[in-house]
Structure formats: C-alpha cells, structure tokens
Amino acid sequence: MKICFVMYPWDKVEPETDSTLRLIHEAALRGHTVAITTPNNLTMRDSMAIGFCHVLKNKEVSSNIPSFYRKAEFKKAQLPLAGFDAIFMRANPPLDTMALNFLDSVRDHTFIMNDIDGLRVANNKLYTASLPDPNNEFIPVTHVSKNREYLERVLEESPNDRMILKPLNGYGGKGVILVEKSAKSSMKSLLDFYIGDDKNYVILQDYIEGAEQGDVRIMMLNGEPIGAMRRVPANGDVRSNIHAGGKEVKHTLTKQELRLCKHIGPKLVRDGLYFVGLDVINGKLVEVNVLSPGGITRINRLNRTKLQCEVIDFVESVVMAKKLSIARKNEFSKVIADATAY
Numbered sequence: 001m002k003i004c005f006v007m008y009p010w011d012k013v014e015p016e017t018d019s020t021l022r023l024i025h026e027a028a029l030r031g032h033t034v035a036i037t038t039p040n041n042l043t044m045r046d047s048m049a050i051g052f053c054h055v056l057k058n059k060e061v062s063s064n065i066p067s068f069y070r071k072a073e074f075k076k077a078q079l080p081l082a083g084f085d086a087i088f089m090r091a092n093p094p095l096d097t098m099a100l101n102f103l104d105s106v107r108d109h110t111f112i113m114n115d116i117d118g119l120r121v122a123n124n125k126l127y128t129a130s131l132p133d134p135n136n137e138f139i140p141v142t143h144v145s146k147n148r149e150y151l152e153r154v155l156e157e158s159p160n161d162r163m164i165l166k167p168l169n170g171y172g173g174k175g176v177i178l179v180e181k182s183a184k185s186s187m188k189s190l191l192d193f194y195i196g197d198d199k200n201y202v203i204l205q206d207y208i209e210g211a212e213q214g215d216v217r218i219m220m221l222n223g224e225p226i227g228a229m230r231r232v233p234a235n236g237d238v239r240s241n242i243h244a245g246g247k248e249v250k251h252t253l254t255k256q257e258l259r260l261c262k263h264i265g266p267k268l269v270r271d272g273l274y275f276v277g278l279d280v281i282n283g284k285l286v287e288v289n290v291l292s293p294g295g296i297t298r299i300n301r302l303n304r305t306k307l308q309c310e311v312i313d314f315v316e317s318v319v320m321a322k323k324l325s326i327a328r329k330n331e332f333s334k335v336i337a338d339a340t341a342y
C-alpha cells in the first residue's frame with residue numbers, strides 16, 4: 001500500500017508519545033510505502049493535487065519507535081496525491097480548510113481518514129452539541145450562541161450553580177473555564193472577550209458532576225471502541241487535557257460508556273469519521289475529536305495494546321476492498337467488450 005500522512009512537521013513529533021508516529025511506524029513495519037507532508041506543502045498543478053513529500057527510505061525498520069524516529073531517512077519527492085491508496089489527515093487543530101479543498105480533488109481515488117465531509121461537519125463542537133439525544137442521556141445540556149443576552153439568561157436561569165464556558169473552536173483545553181452564578185457580574189465582560197466582534201461562537205454547558213475525577217478518552221475505530229484511558233486534571237484545574245497538565249490512568253469502559261459508544265458509533269461511520277477520540281465525563285460526551293486524535297501511545301502503555309495495528313488493519317481492509325471492486329469492474333468490462341466484439 002502507498003500511504004501519505006498529511007501532518008505537522010516531522011521535527012515537531014515527540015517520539016515518546018506521538019500517536020501519528022505510531023501509525024507511521026506500523027505502516028513502515030508492514031512494508032508499505034510511507035510519505036509525509038504538511039498542509040502547507042499541498043499544491044495544485046494543472047488539475048492535479050500534488051504534495052511536496054518526504055518519502056521514508058529505510059528498508060530496516062527498528063521495532064523501537066523512538067529509535068525508528070531518530071534513524072528515519074527521507075527522500076524528497078513531488079507526488080500526485082491521487083496515486084496514494086490512503087491518506088491520513090493528521091494535521092493538528094485548528095483545521096486548515098484549504099487542505100480539505102486540495103484533498104477534495106482526490107477523494108474518488110484515495111481513501112482519506114477521516115473523510116473530508118466528516119472533517120468539515122465535525123471539526124468543531126457544534127457537531128457534538130447537535131447529536132440527537134432527546135433525553136440528555138448522553139450529551140450534557142449545551143448552548144452554542146453568539147447572543148450575549150441569551151447566554152446571560154441561560155446562566156441566570158440554570159438550575160445548577162456552575163456551568164462550563166468554552167470557545168466553540170477550542171482545543172487542548174484552551175479557554176475552558178468554570179463560571180458560577182455568583183460570577184454573574186463578570187459574565188458580560190467574559191462574553192465580550194470570548195465572542196469578540198461577533199467573531200466567535202461560545203459554548204455554555206452544564207457542568208458535569210464528577211469531572212474532578214477526570215474525563216475518559218475513548219478511541220473509536222469504525223464505530224467501535226478500541227481503547228480508553230482516564231485523564232485526571234492537575235490540582236486545581238477544571239480541564240483534564242494532557243496538554244493542560246492532566247495525567248493518564250488506566251480505565252475500563254463502564255456500561256454507560258459502552259451504551260454511549262453504541263449510540264454514537266453508527267452515526268460516526270455514516271459521517272466518515274472512522275478514527276476519532278471521544279471525550280467523556282461521567283458517561284456524557286463533551287467532544288468528538290476528529291482531527292488527528294491523540295492517545296494511542298498512552299493507552300498502549302496502560303493496556304499493553306498496540307492500537308496502531310488495529311488502525312492499519314482497518315485501512316488495509318478498506319483499500320483491499322476498493323482494489324477488488326476495481327478489478328471486478330475491469331473484468332466485467334472485458335466480458336462485455338468480448339461479447340460485443342463482432
């Protein structure tokens with residue numbers, strides 16, 4: 001298989017923890033051709049999307065991942081994206097929508113994970129906020145708006161004393177704060193700050209009880225959970241994100257979490273969101289991470305797994321099915337050509 005990773009620059013990879021590196025390593029171990037590029041290196045030339053890529057040269061692949069990273073050698077090449085069997089979109093948030101426009105032109109030829117339409121609809125938290133859940137069984141009560149009066153009223157009328165305020169397009173825990181009813185007098189100023197010149201939507205969401213014990217990151221592959229960990233926030237912080245100082249601990253999925261996965265899994269697959277990370281607190285979903293979800297390495301360490309094997313297995317099976325279908329089509333076409341050759 002020929003695989004391209006559209007990702008952050010190679011020198012930004014942290015070899016001990018990086019999830020994309022685990023995927024690249026597994027693909028290389030299996031003998032697949034691996035190329036890497038960044039969104040900034042995509043180019044359109046004469047109706048053809050190309051990537052200024054670095055192609056992995058090493059024939060010997062070390063089983064130790066940090067050592068694989070250090071020894072990796074690349075050859076520069078300008079390659080047509082449509083020639084790849086699979087493209088992993090592993091750039092970090094925020095989403096570069098232009099990168100998706102480049103990938104649009106090759107989507108019929110190449111399996112892209114996650115699907116471009118899926119990335120478009122689910123790259124911010126409005127996707128999670130609009131998932132069907134009439135009884136608030138799986139999604140906390142969530143308001144997404146730019147309307148300051150409305151948001152102030154929501155806080156005032158909330159039956160609970162505390163709510164979470166966060167930017168719609170946030171990531172890594174940035175800007176996630178706890179607001180209490182008693183902080184009503186600061187709300188105007190906070191909303192001015194977050195919404196700005198009517199530029200940004202904000203989320204006001206019920207505070208989920210139990211969040212002090214951390215949240216759970218669940219990795220979903222093709223609609224099924226393949227691994228999870230709990231992230232415990234640093235002392236005095238409301239956010240559990242690893243980038244905000246959270247620490248991972250082992251976690252076994254609860255019945256409620258399994259029900260949540262069952263509830264949302266088929267919708268994720270329908271939307272082309274084959275590999276995502278769910279953020280769940282006390283059985284409630286706060287976020288679906290679709291762009292380069294992380295957690296593979298830490299979950300592997302806690303559970304003695306190699307989630308990257310399952311991910312590459314999945315991509316191989318999709319690509320194989322696509323190749324078989326093209327081969328069959330060609331066969332049938334030949335049958336018709338032969339039968340009508342008179």
Ligand SMILES: Nc1ncnc2c1ncn2[C@@H]1O[C@H](COP(=O)(O)OP(=O)(O)O)[C@@H](O)[C@H]1O
Nearest residue numbers: 164170171172173174206207208211239240287
């Ligand atoms: N409704 C909530 N109740 C309690 N804690 C929350 C809530 N929403 C977010 N958090 C905390 O903040 C963290 C980051 O929030 P999240 O919605 O996942 O945004 P981000 O995209 O920044 O990761 C969560 O992992 C959790 O620890």
Ligand SMILES: [Mg+2]
Nearest residue numbers: 172173279287
């Ligand atoms: Mg999150």
